Amino acid sequence: MKNKLLTDRAALFLGDAAHVDAVLAPNSVDAIVTDPPAGIGFMGREWDSDKGGRDAWVAWLADVMRKALHVLKPGGHALVWALPRTSHWTATALEDAGFEIRDVVLHLFGTGFPKSLDVSQAIDKQRGNMDEVRLVTGWIAEMRDLAGLTNTRIDAAFGLNGMAGHWTTQGAQPEVPHAAHWPKLLELLGVDELPETIRETTERLVAEKGKPGPNWFRRAITGHHETASPGQRWKARHGHRANLSNSARRDEPATEAALEWAGWGTALKPAAEHWILCRKPLVGTVASNVQQWRTGALNVSACRIPHADPRDLAESKSRNPGRAEPVTSAVYGTSRPQQRIDEAGRWPANVTLDEVAAELLDAQVPGSGASRFFYVAKSSKTERNVGCDHLPARVTNIADVPGSKGANSPRAGANRSGAAQNHHPTVKSIALMRWLCRLITPPGGTVLDLFAGSGSTGVAALAEGFEFVGIERDSDYVEIANARLRHELGPEAEIAHLYMG
Ligand SMILES: C[S@@+](CC[C@H](N)C(=O)[O-])C[C@H]1O[C@@H](n2cnc3c(N)ncnc32)[C@H](O)[C@@H]1O
Structure with missing residues (x-):
């Protein structure tokens, strides 16, 4: 102080x-x-x-x-x-x-x-390749046991909380580790390189990570929500191809399962x-x-x-x-x-x-x-700027923050756009x-x-x-x-x- x-x-x-x-x-x-x-x-x-x-x-x-x-x-x-x-x-x-x-x-x-997940969209985004994913997680589990490791120790080595469970499960939510995690994981497992039996599958799954499966592209786009940015709304209205974010676009389920879960979300x-x-x-x-x-x-x-x-x-x-x-x-x-x-x-x-x-x-x-x-x-x-006229105006740049919905956040308050002398984000x-x-x-x-x-x-x-x-x-x-x-x-x-x- x-x-x-x-x-x-x-x-x-x-x-x-x-x-x-x-x-x-x-x-x-x-x-x-x-x-x-x-x-x-x-x-x-x-x-x-x-x-x-x-x-x-x-x-x-x-x-x-x-x-x-x-x-x-x-x-x-x-x-x-x-x-x-x-x-x-x-x-x-x-x-x-x-x-x-x-x-x-x-x-x-x-x-x-x-900030809710659209469950129907999430279902259509799934790649439907769980058996392949489980092939990889099964192999990691086997190597973990051979090396005498536990999921807790793997998590601790990465500073993660619960991820090792997903990397090694044969259950409901198996996950192939990200590319960035593999070198360290192999080192922990005491393995020099991936065996032939799973190498091709693993590399393909890692490359596809985060990309939507084929059903995603079969969803018909029917419009957009009010949350779409003004520019994209203008494009959509005038018949141009709007680049709508997933949460901003209105679309229709492409599969039975997605139809069943249409209207379900994860947050109030x-x-x-x-x-x-x-x-x-x-x-x-x-x-x-x-x-x-x-x-x-x-x-x-x-x-x-x-x-x-x-x-x-x-x-x-x-x-x-x-x-x-x-x-x-x-x-x-x-x-x-x-x-x-x-x-x-x-x-x-x-x-x-x-x-x-x-x-x-x-x-x-x-x-x-x-x-x-x-x-x-x-x-x-x-109100926020009263008394601050002499200070330089700065932008609270929400757009630069990846994944932020800050512009709409009640913590951020309204009128976030434009430079202001009081640029604190939570006034x-x-x-x-x-x-x-x-x-x-x-x-x-x-x-x-x-x-x-x-x-x-x-x-x-x-x-x-x-x-x-x-x-x-x-x-x-x-x-x-x-x-x-x-x-x-x-x-x-x-x-x-x-x-x-
Ligand atoms: C949520 S904001 C408070 C905003 C305030 N209510 C206003 O209207 O402007 C929290 C503030 O705590 C400050 N802060 C965080 N850790 C701190 C610490 N250890 N000691 C003092 N200030 C800290 C941050 O820089 C930030 O400005």
Whole structure:
């Protein structure tokens, strides 16, 4: 942890969150609101890369959160972002670190894009050469046994998890290893070269790997989905041969089996993110802890859901049709301070909505969305870039990341195309972050974000009147966060650069 940018009310550290206890005093922070890397290799980014599997990832986050627990006041709450698919890892890490899990706040959004396998297409893509594949996997199994190896040892030698099972099975999912794996595999098996009996078959299967079988080319293409790129859609509409990706093309099954499984997929449309709500153990009772430390409880009354006039949502839409409002939702809009908190509204729920989700709910059951749950505008490009005019604009280049559906990903947010000063790929909505900070931070308290990114938590915390400490290990993001915080604090804000040993 080297560089610290400091203002009266905000500090930004450039460094590794695992050293938080070296720069902050024990029991000095009132609340933690943070959005850690999910460990799923999001958009191919190194900071979000797999840390070596489940156990290593959980151990890594637990270590950071253990240090964070140390600097948090007794009874202090943390809200930690998680992807539903791996939120049990996040929750396990928080428990291992010493937090008590209290709840999960579900934030619903309406814009996610399903990453689903089309089972019918997958069936028609199969090469139907399983007997040949099993010939090869049978030979590998035989050599494995002769060499006194196990699948676990083969997996370990390659740093893989379970692949050796596919390479050696006579069962349902046999796989011929990739060309790149063969030299090392032969060495492990103690074989100089492939025997004549399987050489030709193996070489052909390796060359065909990943290429669709003949039935694939018999599927009739009948059109395209909305997900096709605009250029390919134009071509298809105008009778040119469009180069449609598999997921973008509409086609018809070519075989009985593919027909039987038409309409089957493997994933739901993602429409929720988790914010795991946890608490550092109290000293004594809630009553004594809040009086001694000012932490241990939730600010229910400040987070009540005002009795929203459904017209507010419509009004917010019509002011800015088709786009998210830049600052806050109509309900919590700064232009309506009289509506902010004082009139008793609904008890805050462990569900929040973005405005698309609110509209979808209201369309199905009037009054079920915006008036019942806290709802927020999605983070817009304008909101993300406030205060960053002087910084160079850069593109968050999703197209360059192989296999990424990032452009459609709710984590990535909307408006991903084009250069922006704030080019962080996972910027959170300020309105949501304000509500989360307000829920768990006592008035005048300090909010810590261990993975500050472009500083959305900081902007929100300062807007709510709290102090803020952010840690971020990428200097470009620290610069963006610094600009956004500075803008929030106003031109008179003093910003010093401190170097820490
Ligand atoms: C999901 S992003 C947070 C985005 C943020 N909520 C925003 O609105 O901009 C996670 C951030 O954690 C940072 N990061 C990853 N590992 C870190 C570590 N060990 N210490 C500090 N920051 C880290 C990444 O550089 C990335 O910017």
